[in-house]
Amino acid sequence: MDTKEHILQTALKLFAEHGFATTGIQEVTQTSGIAKPTLYYYFGSKEGLLEGILEKFFKPLLDNLTTVSNCPSDVPGSLYKFAETVFKFAAENKDFYRMLLSMGFDPPQSRTYLIIKPYLEKEYEIFESFFKAAQQFHGNMKDREKQYALSFIGLINTYISVQLNFDLDIDSSFVFRVVHQYMYGIFS
């Protein structure tokens, strides 16, 4: 049994269920069945534990999104793949995504937000670059890459939030509808 990994998974579950701030280190160690210094041996601090979680989960998602982003000539296809990637990731890592959504709306000055900020910015950059590159193939997007990147991430996270809270699952037709709504609005 990999103790470090076990602690990390236990902590993630508790953070997702009760929130980072309201989950004590004591609760993590007790639930993990280990002693407190063991946790501090591996992660150094409560924030170090959070960084360990982010490093493990967020990096792979960013890598996948980067891969998808390299085809700006096909906007509809790429958006569909983006959405599919994130929906799938969220479904496979529910605890992590729940924690992520929660922290993504923490006060901008809070310690927790400062820790996830670089990851969120990287995610945003991937989408912004994509929409910027897409403009050379899609004339009528008018320098609105910032607006489109933000609202696309926002729309996806809105739907994921609902899915997580009501334990729905997604199929490909759902992903299609979301992307379709994003591209063509509600009147089509």
Add this chain to the structure above:
Amino acid sequence: MDTKEHILQTALKLFAEHGFATTGIQEVTQTSGIAKPTLYYYFGSKEGLLEGILEKFFKPLLDNLTTVSNCPSDVPGSLYKFAETVFKFAAENKDFYRMLLSMGFDPPQSRTYLIIKPYLEKEYEIFESFFKAAQQFHGNMKDREKQYALSFIGLINTYISVQLNFDLDIDSSFVFRVVHQYMYGIFS
């Protein structure tokens, strides 16, 4: 000087800046320049303080949204008024809206989420009823009132979140663009 109101405002500011869980009652009373039992005299508990804040700020917003919702024959006009109402409210109550956004993504089982949940549900219902009523005037919406209500609120909150964090201000053309994007997508 209204002591109760003064405590409430101070607490709201601290909750918005540092988060509810990470703001201590001690910090609230110290910043307010009052003693702890005074706070407990007015609000009973930390959660009571939160309820006081919600009661004061969220109710008026819901009232305004209800008023706007009574014209389902004019979808574009109504959506514009909805968006304008929420954007304006957020701009006038930045601390409250920051706190609201943050708590709206707290873990669904957490104490804080359970406290704001009824308010968020009421807000959602207003939009859902609107889209449902709008269908008798707007044929091609296909029983998707849930989807539309969710994504409309989500889109607006996405933009508000950015505005709050980067201290942008909104003008009517911005509101128009957001609603336009929602109705007709990004390709128009």
Add this chain to the structure above:
DNA sequence: GACTTTATATACCGATAGGTATATAAAGTC
């Protein structure tokens, strides 16, 4: 003027927060 209600302060409570000093057992290294 006696009595009640409203509002505020001093001083304290047990529980828990995040974190550590110290010891030690096991495992790898020479």
Add this chain to the structure above:
DNA sequence: GACTTTATATACCTATCGGTATATAAAGTC
């Protein structure tokens, strides 16, 4: 086999948490 590194446990630290018992001063009520 001596030595170092890795990994874990006991017991403890100080600070702060949310909350309260008690006292009292002012203001309204009769």
